[in-house]
Amino acid sequence: MALIEFDKKLHKGTVQNRIELVRISNEEMVINMGPHHPSTHGVIRIVLRVDGEFISQARPDIGYLHRGIEKIAEGMSYHSFMPYTDRIDYLAAVNCNIGYAQAVEDLGQIEVPERARYCRVITAELNRILSHFMAIGPIATDLGAYTPFIYVVREREFIYKMMEAITGARLTYNYARIGGVSRDITDEILRDIEKYLDHLIPFMDEYHRLIGANKIFIERLVNLGVISKSEAMSHSLSGPNLRASGIKHDIRKDDPYLVYDRLNFDVPVGTGAEGTIGDSYDRYLQRIKEILESEKILRQAISSIPSGETLGKVPKRLVLPKGEIYSHTEAPRGELGYYIESDGKSDRPYRLKIRTGSFSSMTTLAVKIPGMMIADAVAFFASLDVVAPEIDR
Amino acid sequence: MRYDTSLLEKLKSEFPDDVLNMEATGPMPHALIKAASLKRIVGHIRDDKGFNMKYLNCITAVHVTDEHEGKFRSLGFNLIYNFTDADFSRSISLKVYIEDHGDGSINNVVPSIDIYYKSANWFEREIYDLMGIFFHYSKDLSRILLPPDWVGHPLRKDYSEQPSYNDMPTGRSDELQSLRLV
Numbered sequence: 001m002a003l004i005e006f007d008k009k010l011h012k013g014t015v016q017n018r019i020e021l022v023r024i025s026n027e028e029m030v031i032n033m034g035p036h037h038p039s040t041h042g043v044i045r046i047v048l049r050v051d052g053e054f055i056s057q058a059r060p061d062i063g064y065l066h067r068g069i070e071k072i073a074e075g076m077s078y079h080s081f082m083p084y085t086d087r088i089d090y091l092a093a094v095n096c097n098i099g100y101a102q103a104v105e106d107l108g109q110i111e112v113p114e115r116a117r118y119c120r121v122i123t124a125e126l127n128r129i130l131s132h133f134m135a136i137g138p139i140a141t142d143l144g145a146y147t148p149f150i151y152v153v154r155e156r157e158f159i160y161k162m163m164e165a166i167t168g169a170r171l172t173y174n175y176a177r178i179g180g181v182s183r184d185i186t187d188e189i190l191r192d193i194e195k196y197l198d199h200l201i202p203f204m205d206e207y208h209r210l211i212g213a214n215k216i217f218i219e220r221l222v223n224l225g226v227i228s229k230s231e232a233m234s235h236s237l238s239g240p241n242l243r244a245s246g247i248k249h250d251i252r253k254d255d256p257y258l259v260y261d262r263l264n265f266d267v268p269v270g271t272g273a274e275g276t277i278g279d280s281y282d283r284y285l286q287r288i289k290e291i292l293e294s295e296k297i298l299r300q301a302i303s304s305i306p307s308g309e310t311l312g313k314v315p316k317r318l319v320l321p322k323g324e325i326y327s328h329t330e331a332p333r334g335e336l337g338y339y340i341e342s343d344g345k346s347d348r349p350y351r352l353k354i355r356t357g358s359f360s361s362m363t364t365l366a367v368k369i370p371g372m373m374i375a376d377a378v379a380f381f382a383s384l385d386v387v388a389p390e391i392d393r
Numbered sequence: 394m395r396y397d398t399s400l401l402e403k404l405k406s407e408f409p410d411d412v413l414n415m416e417a418t419g420p421m422p423h424a425l426i427k428a429a430s431l432k433r434i435v436g437h438i439r440d441d442k443g444f445n446m447k448y449l450n451c452i453t454a455v456h457v458t459d460e461h462e463g464k465f466r467s468l469g470f471n472l473i474y475n476f477t478d479a480d481f482s483r484s485i486s487l488k489v490y491i492e493d494h495g496d497g498s499i500n501n502v503v504p505s506i507d508i509y510y511k512s513a514n515w516f517e518r519e520i521y522d523l524m525g526i527f528f529h530y531s532k533d534l535s536r537i538l539l540p541p542d543w544v545g546h547p548l549r550k551d552y553s554e555q556p557s558y559n560d561m562p563t564g565r566s567d568e569l570q571s572l573r574l575v
Contacts, residue, residue: 062537062538063536063537063538063539063540066538066539068547070523070548071547071548106420107420230447231511233447233448233479234447234510234511234512235511235512236448236449236450236510236511236512249481254395254481254482255394255395255481323419323420323421324419324420324421324473325420325421326394326421326450326451326453326473326475326486327394327420328394328450335450337450337451337475339451339453339473341455350455351453351455351456353451353453355450355451355453359515359519360512360515362515363511363512363514363515367511392538
């Protein structure tokens with residue numbers, strides 16, 4: 001009996017790997033990690049071939065959260081598809097919204113008002129902080145430390161309240177619209193955000209002293225799953241995973257969109273602070289640094305937001321000109337790319353493809369996990385910060 | 394994406410027989426290349442210092458169809474490869490067109506590029522799973538998102554769902570209908 005079946009109609013030269021149960025050595029065992037597992041971030045299954053605690057082969061099996069979003073998009077108008085983009089990465093919903101809105105606007109040459117761009121940047125950076133909190137909290141939980149996760153959940157509550165005041169929702173916002181945003185951000189909310197930012201920096205310091213500077217935490221994460229620069233490029237990593245490996249690439253700087261070209265912020269990279277460049281501790285530290293950068297961006301955006309409209313004039317039946325576009329933005333989990341092809345006649349996309357950072361991060365698993373112990377594999381997987389809906393769409 | 398149309402012209406001058414067409418205008422300038430020369434061209438743009446395309450952004454597949462009186466006629470598939478160079482300053486886009494010969498089989502001539510990029514294998518597996526395009530000499534081509542015993546390729550325009558999967562009906566059930574006391 002084979003664990004994974006394969007398609008009988010192979011074509012020349014291709015192989016289909018599977019993990020065999022027959023002729024396995026006496027000490028080795030094939031076990032499932034997932035899909036129901038507290039440490040896989042969502043429903044992800046990894047089939048492991050283990051010898052005691054040491055993993056000799058790993059094969060991720062995804063698709064448990066595949067909802068066919070790309071096929072659904074072919075049957076809906078561009079405006080109606082926006083709530084689906086929330087669910088691509090529910091922890092950073094606004095980033096997914098604005099990525100999609102931007103792809104449609106670039107293909108259709110639709111102007112976005114200035115104030116709407118600032119609103120998008122403010123909500124996107126707040127979402128980035130939210131998402132990175134949800135990355136650094138579960139790293140600690142997967143190692144057995146539960147308190148940092150509770151700290152992080154409490155902080156997220158503060159941001160939830162602000163996002164609820166802005167958009168009306170706590171997790172999936174449906175905030176962006178083609179041509180702008182759905183609601184304006186009032187001055188009162190902007191003052192609340194600034195007050196929260198005053199609280200954020202001392203909190204990050206406290207959080208880092210609580211867990212990041214903890215000797216056990218460091219020992220468990222340093223030199224674990226080191227991804228070198230060339231490997232990171234080859235695996236098409238993006239976002240914090242790529243920067244933690246030492247590559248200074250941020251789409252907000254290299255290919256600016258919205259108002260990021262007017263804002264002053266740094267792009268932190270991994271420096272091998274406690275171990276090697278590109279190890280799991282670097283990936284953890286990278287997200288802490290990026291939260292601090294997001295705070296800078298937020299302060300500047302709040303102080304320089306102009307007055308004006310928040311939604312441009314876009315027809316209800318939006319037909320994009322015939323053509324195709326691949327447009328990408330910097331989501332907290334990496335490069336979020338939308339490929340849209342329009343046939344010029346209908347108000348629905350002919351093809352919509354979503355490229356997510358988590359999908360390419362998963363390609364490192366089969367390469368890096370063999371040789372680790374199961375507990376280390378859990379820690380490495382947590383440091384990659386993947387979410388299942390981004391992988392499966 | 395910072396597309397640089399001079400790169401397309403450079404590609405055309407270096408591979409005059411393999412680049413069939415160059416689309417330099419529009420939001421995504423790309424070069425249409427022959428499927429059989431894909432591996433050679435990709436190897437060149439990855440390793441040549443003039444291109445240095447060390448980063449694979451995405452591989453996308455589109456089902457090209459012709460609608461005639463409400464019925465879809467499958468013409469072929471477009472495969473779009475997006476690359477970015479090592480400094481993330483320039484991008485290039487390649488397009489490959491595979492014809493569908495109408496009898497249900499595709500002329501599978503696309504080689505896999507997974508020897509050049511480690512992430513290519515998963516992109517290609519997703520395309521095989523959802524579109525049904527085989528990639529030659531792939532080190533592992535199996536279904537990735539759908540269960541391994543699924544029949545059909547959903548993202549195709551002429552896909553119709555199987556009525557049941559492992560005895561689970563895939564359509565809506567008619568229970569409410571059967572409960573109507575008329």
